[in-house]
Amino acid sequence: MSQQESPTDEGLNETEQTDKEYVFGTWSFQNEVSPTQVTDADGVRFADADGNEYIDFSSQLMCSNLGHSAEKVEDAVAEQVxxxxxxxxxxTTEARAKLGEELAAVTPGDLSKTFFSTSGTEAVEAAIKIARFYTGKQKIISRYRSYHGATYGSISVTGDPRRLEAEPGIPGTIKAPDPYAYGSTLDPMESLEYIDEMLELEGDTVAAVLVEPIVGSNGILVPPDEYLPRLKEIAHDHGALLICDEVMAGFGRTGEWFGCDVFDVEPDIITMAKGLTGAYQPLGATIVTSEIADHFDENMLCHGHTYAGHPVAVAAGLATIETYREENLIERASDVGEYLGEQIDELAAKHPSVGDTRGVGLFRGIELTKHPEKRVPFGEREDKVSQGTTVVDEVSSTAADHGAYVANMINTLIVAPPLTITEDEIDEAIEAVDAGLEVSDAAMET
Structure with a gap:
């Protein structure tokens, strides 16, 4: 551990204070930013400058799939540098060529050719442009409870309230309802028929339907088994592509290589990042079917980046894929994920403020409620772009005080630990979340 630094009058040490002064905090009112200096990370744990240690129960931003001790990836990065x-x-480099080949192997069906970028939002930008180039159409249908990235195209197809300050975004983006059984006016399968009607009414102008197979930061929303296969049929019936944003659900998080594998669906395009390198390097990727790839043999792919296929990033990606295989982490996530789900269900039974639990594998959500018999959320969508803290924030903070970092988004705790987590470590983190939920229990309506 690094030596602790003296705190300032604001309760921040010198490094934290310097960071607050000179670096923008993301998605924040800057007067509320309070950075915490991380001084060490190992396995599924990390520590701060005050000597506090946490189980990383959300893989930072649902991206550190390998935890913090992936030696094969570390070595690959150093060697490539x-x-x-x-x-x-x-x-090109050997790693870039091999990683493209590996992605063709681990993605479903005929997905075969990849464009490499540096983030999930760039992967989505590439997907939007490729869909428009390939189909000759302009419109993209996405959903309201979604997050696809921060750049202008990606934030335009994002549904959650973070898009509002960036509007008007790119033209041709349309929002559809979600497969959200808890708190929606539409049954999940009814929402599909709504999308079918949207495509009909838009005429032959829609290039693609873009969805997260399992919605991530907007609540870990798991659709019915028949939802995604039917959505692909609907999109194709109207001459539109299906794009699956796997930035968060991909690379073992669900106990399968990709979220779409849970539903046995082959999209036309997949976007990915986060678990692609286990967050050891910034790398995004957009993979397309051979039919789409062939289109660009005689039509220009009018897209590129200085860092497209950055050699250090793709070296990390290749080593990450090898680590998933060698340590059998995809299958392990399914087994350990089942245990995690059982522990979350037991936890929910103890706490009346837990309104719903959802998830697959090591990708779980705990949604809170003020009322034991009704959906009355502590956190609302507008809280995402408002000042102040919510009860849900306080639940996460209390869990951290007890040794587990768990992210929260709007009204849902997001439990997405590294794929390397053990059952004993899950038990330890669940105890911390248990303490956190006492806060929401006490805040319920009487």
Missing amino acids: REAGYVAPNY
């Missing part, structure tokens, strides 16, 4: 820290995209 020594060999060539950067080459332009018109050159």
Whole structure:
């Protein structure tokens, strides 16, 4: 652990105070930003400058799938930096070529050719452009409870309230209802028929339907088994592509390589990032079917980045894929995920403020309620773009005080630990969440 630094009058040490002064905090009112200095991370745990240690029960931002001790990835990064820290995209490296081949192997069906970028939002930007280039159409249908990224195209297809300050966004983006059984006016399968009607009424102008197979930061929403297969049929019936945003659900999080694998669906395009390198390097990817890839043999792919296929990032990605395989982490996530689900259900039975639990594998959500018999959320959508803290924030903070970091989004605790977590570590983190839920229990309406 690093030596602790003296706190300032604001309760921040020197590093934290300097960061607050000179670096923008993300998605924040800057006067509320209070950065915490991380000084060490190992396995599924990390520590701060005050010596507090936490189980990383949300894999930071649902991205540290391998935890914080992936030696094979660390070694691959160091070796590639020594060999060539950067080459332009018109050159290649062995790692870039092999990673493209590996992604064709682990993605479902005929997905075969990849564009590499540096983040999930860039992966979505590429998908939007490719869909428009390929179909000759402009419109993209996405859903209201979604997050697809922060750049202008990606925030425009995002549904959650973080898009509002960026509007008007790019033209041609349309929002649809979600498969959200808890608190929606439409049954999940009814929402599909709504999308079918949207496509009909838009005429032959929709390039693609873009969805997270399992919604991530807007509540861990798991659709019925028949939802995604039927959505693909509907999209294709209207001449639209199906794009699956796997940035959060991909790479073992669900106990399968990708969220769409849970439903045995092959999308036309998949976007990915986060677990692609276990967050050891910033890397995004957009993979398409061979039919779409062939289109660009005689039609220009009018898209690129300076860092497309960055050699250090793709080296990390290749080592990450190898680690998933060698340590059998995809299958392990399914087994350990079942145990996690059981522990969350037991926890929910103890706490009346838990209104709903959802999830697959190591991708779980705990949604809170003020009322034991009704959906009365502590956190509302507008809280995402408002000042102040909510009861849900206080639940997460209390869990952290007891040794587990658990992210929360609007009204849901997001439990998405590294795929390497053990049952004993799950038990330890569940105890901390148990303490946190006492806060929401005490805040319920009487």
